[in-house]
Amino acid sequence: MSAPLSRRRFLQLTGIAAAGATALTACGSGSGASANQITFWDSFASKDIEKYFQQHFVDGYNKSAAGQKALKVHMTVKQVDTLDRLTQTAVASGSGPDLIATTGPAQTLNYVGNGNLLPLDAYAEKLGWQDAFLPWALEAGRVGGKLYSVPAQLETMSVFYNPATLKEHGWKPPTTRAEFEDLCKDAKDKGIVPVGAGNAEWKAATEWHVTWVWNTFAGPQALYEALTGKRRWTDPVFVDAIDLLKTWFDKGWFGGSTDRYFTNKFTTLYEQLASGKAALDFSGSWTFSEIGPYFGKSAGNDATWDWAPLPSLSSSVPAGVQPLSIGTAYSINKDCKHPAQAAEALDYFAADPGRQLGYLSSTGMAPAPVTMTANDFPKSIDPRIKRQYLQLSEAKDIGYTTWTFWPPKSDTYVFEQMEKVLTGSLTPKDYCAGLDRLFQQELKAGKRPPLPAPKGA
The missing domain is CATH 3.40.190.10 (Periplasmic binding protein-like II)
Known part of the structure; x- marks a missing residue:
């Protein structure tokens, strides 16, 4: 089952519409797990954001010490409204990208349930992800005690x-x-x-x-x-x-x-x-x-x-x-021929606070939930944005967004059936009763994403 588009995916789509841009097409010919490159699919709100990510993340990794001694990352840009569907179809057929971008922990559960992802625990220990990411955010990627995804966007x-x-x-x-x-x-x-x-x-x-x-x-x-x-x-x-x-x-x-x-x-x-x-x-x-x-x-x-x-x-x-919200999460395809090198690329894409906050400052796109201090922010960043992410990184009174912590079917129910409440065709009592019935089924089936405690994030 496909999870709903994340907030990030939606805003990318509306950003394209607002700018009057045409749908983005693939920027390269790479498509699927490969023996001679690390493949990655994504989509962007504008050519400017796409260009920034290509230069500072993809090209940056390929020119780094890790990239110089390993396979290069090749990014293919897909249309926003088809990326999720295309990725799921390709992964299921064994030809998907090495690095899989999902719309957060709820969607990752679908890939895990189908046996499509590699556990990342060994790479997390080697690359120090326990120290790099906020604890609650990294734990949200665990299923059955194993880490299957790394958080890539922090929202509230x-x-x-x-x-x-x-x-x-x-x-x-x-x-x-x-x-x-x-x-x-x-x-x-x-x-x-x-x-x-x-x-x-x-x-x-x-x-x-x-x-x-x-x-x-x-x-x-x-x-x-x-x-x-x-x-x-x-x-x-x-x-x-x-x-x-x-x-x-x-x-x-x-x-x-x-x-x-x-x-x-x-x-x-x-x-x-x-x-x-x-x-x-x-x-x-x-x-x-x-x-x-x-x-x-x-x-x-x-x-x-x-x-x-x-x-x-x-x-x-x-x-x-x-x-708390995780707008995007990264995983590694089980068919990846070079998972250790894919993990190095994933680390470069998500774990460095300076790179993440530079992306935020230049484009407004949400950074990964990395451990950050005031000194990590570039001087050019909008102080209003800096204030929110500093508060969020230090949050104690944390809450829960439906699109991050509800099971997929329950999340869809929340917004689809709420329209009936607003128009008067469904009472609040019946709305909550319907959610409860569906949620209990998904909870029993293990479809709820991992959940941090409400205090001490």
């Missing part, structure tokens, strides 16, 4: 806003439910969309709102208990959170109305935030690679943007919970 969710809009109306980034609801009421009364939101281009965007509301209302501890089978999704704390979200939609706080939510495009949401027509936008750190063109001189305005931690929606949950 935050509140994005235009400081000038908030200052003009006397608002501040909300830290409590009361502050959030007061801001939404005032914005609605003034004809301003309280929360810019929409899923016209990406139906799974609905799970972003389920994710942040569950994390800030039910809280990480309750989610951890449910994800480990110690609490049911029918628990009132989850039902009440969905009911609250539905109530907010009914009031027109998200996207202007429920009907408009289903037709709003992401370009519209960014433009509303920049122009002051929307107050807040609950989104992920992938936004850093997308928001820039809508603010400042390049957009013909003097608007700026910033972000704030998620508010608390319950007295039992602290403000600032950071839901």
